[in-house]
Amino acid sequence: CTTRRRRVDMKAAVLYQPGDLRIEDRPVPECAPDDVLVQVSFNGLCGTDATEYSKGPMMVPLSVRHPGSGHQGPTILGHEFIGTVVDAGSNAKGRVGTRVACGAGVSCGSCAMCQAGRTNLCDSYYTLGLSTHGGLAEFAVAPSSTCVDIPEECSDVNAALAQPLAVGIHAVDRAALADQDTVVVLGVGAIGTFILAALKGFQGRVVAVDVDPERLAVAQAMGVDEVLTVAPDVTAEELKESIGAPVDVVIESSGVNGAAERSFDLVKMGGNVVLVGLNKVPQALNLASIVLREINVQTTVAHVCGTDLPKALSILKSHDLASNLPARVIPLAGVVSDGFEPLVAGRAGGKILVNVGAAGG
Numbered sequence: 001c002t003t004r005r006r007r008v009d010m011k012a013a014v015l016y017q018p019g020d021l022r023i024e025d026r027p028v029p030e031c032a033p034d035d036v037l038v039q040v041s042f043n044g045l046c047g048t049d050a051t052e053y054s055k056g057p058m059m060v061p062l063s064v065r066h067p068g069s070g071h072q073g074p075t076i077l078g079h080e081f082i083g084t085v086v087d088a089g090s091n092a093k094g095r096v097g098t099r100v101a102c103g104a105g106v107s108c109g110s111c112a113m114c115q116a117g118r119t120n121l122c123d124s125y126y127t128l129g130l131s132t133h134g135g136l137a138e139f140a141v142a143p144s145s146t147c148v149d150i151p152e153e154c155s156d157v158n159a160a161l162a163q164p165l166a167v168g169i170h171a172v173d174r175a176a177l178a179d180q181d182t183v184v185v186l187g188v189g190a191i192g193t194f195i196l197a198a199l200k201g202f203q204g205r206v207v208a209v210d211v212d213p214e215r216l217a218v219a220q221a222m223g224v225d226e227v228l229t230v231a232p233d234v235t236a237e238e239l240k241e242s243i244g245a246p247v248d249v250v251i252e253s254s255g256v257n258g259a260a261e262r263s264f265d266l267v268k269m270g271g272n273v274v275l276v277g278l279n280k281v282p283q284a285l286n287l288a289s290i291v292l293r294e295i296n297v298q299t300t301v302a303h304v305c306g307t308d309l310p311k312a313l314s315i316l317k318s319h320d321l322a323s324n325l326p327a328r329v330i331p332l333a334g335v336v337s338d339g340f341e342p343l344v345a346g347r348a349g350g351k352i353l354v355n356v357g358a359a360g361g
């Protein structure tokens with residue numbers, strides 16, 4: 001790095017084992033030639049973080065070395081972070097003093113998928129905060145290629161939503177929407193909310209479906225066309241009757257058992273289904289019906305940093321998404337009691353942002 005730093009240590013949230021997340025002192029990391037050192041201001045928490053904390057390790061390489069990052073052992077979590085560049089490697093594309101949002105997904109840039117623009121499917125892909133150290137710390141190192149400048153008009157709190165919004169944008173792009181389509185989003189929790197945000201400005205009809213009226217109230221505040229509160233065991237036929245028109249696209253973001261089958265039964269003949277929600281339990285599907293009705297099936301993972309993250313920041317500079325969600329800010333010291341525990345218990349309500357800059361020390 002090019003700049004002499006005053007700080008030699010920092011506060012960080014380190015996962016040692018499921019249920020064992022410690023706020024401790026760690027050395028401020030050094031950046032390689034292509035890296036920038038970011039003084040983190042905010043880091044968002046998501047369901048993946050909560051799963052790693054409560055049920056993992058599923059992605060965090062606590063005991064087995066990650067093939068992409070090479071990291072193994074206790075890990076600083078946090079893959080939704082923003083901050084200010086305070087140091088830069090000799091080859092880094094970043095200026096000291098610039099506010100940046102980090103996309104967290106690291107790709108090689110040279111494999112076939114990277115060359116095709118699908119960097120999220122890179123042969124050696126890894127994620128900061130999941131595959132190696134991330135942004136739940138006062139400082140974080142990131143390849144400069146994963147960072148995008150934050151527009152002046154965009155507040156820090158809104159910019160902290162850029163990474164999950166980029167995931168929503170990527171999912172919507174995968175849906176291949178046409179004007180005037182009727183789109184149903186099944187599940188408007190963590191990622192579903194950002195899918196709705198990515199649909200803002202779409203000229204068709206958007207119906208948000210969930211079992212939780214509070215989540216649907218957030219969807220209404222975001223300007224969705226219609227909301228539909230349903231029972232957990234709602235059938236596709238009941239949904240069709242309530243919606244009243246052929247469904248062109250279903251975006252399934254809940255990941256609950258039976259949701260995928262419900263999506264295929266709900267969509268019209270020749271329609272599109274995008275599977276976003278993750279479910280690790282095998283599920284039965286009537287494949288004959290899917291084939292005979294010529295349903296188009298798409299899946300989606302993460303986002304393409306070079307295209308989706310700039311789009312997200314462009315939306316956030318003029319749209320106060322943080323107020324719609326709403327976003328709740330907590331200090332790093334309370335990340336377990338006020339962050340992970342409510343997320344695991346399903347009582348978080350809105351988006352939790354950790355004000356890492358208030359860590360002190």
